[in-house]
Amino acid sequence: TAFNVLRFAILCNLRLSNALSLKWNQVDMEKQTLFFSASEMKRQANGNFTVYLSSQAVELLRAQKRLGKTVQNELTGCYVFFSKDPSQHYSLTLIEQIMKKICREHEFYDPHESARLGRRVLPTVHGTARASFLTWVEATGKDRRAAERNLHHKTETAVGASYNREGYALIRRKLSQDWGNF
Secondary structure, three states, X not given: OHHHHHHHHHHHOOOHHHHHHOEHHHEEOOOOEEEEOHHHOOOHHHOOEEEEOOHHHHHHHHHHHHHOOHHHHHHHOOEOOEOOOOOOEOOHXXXXXXXXXXXXXXXXXXXXXXXXXXXXXXXXXXXXXXXXXXXXXXXXXXXXXXXXXXXXXXXXXXXXXHHOOOOOHHHHHHHHHHHHHO
């Protein structure tokens, strides 16, 4: 369903465009990871991107698998979150409208942006999926560098990156699970 892609983007701190364009051949259920090549990312210069999945994200993927022809979808690289058929994904606009509808119904407004602009501002998918995650990381004292990596942000200068080869895989995996639990 369309709501599932919204939940998934939030659970995985993904840009909505990456969640929408996710195909089954990018999912490794055994390793509980997603893989995006650099060319699929907004910041291509930051390289390839591995997403470490929480148990909640894995369960959501399993639910999506049950909705389609899983063997065919996995082999052909069809979309995980498809609309009418597995070769078409939902539109960005539709998901943003769903988010706005949910927020209006529950009278949830972005407190930071509302205060800054002096009027009620609805949260965005991007702000909910990514800014909320980083705010939570700061508030709980989690590893900021690992969190930035979970967001596919560059954390080092070119020189620093050549010396620091740590991928933060274990820390990032735990961080993803902690966020899923939260």
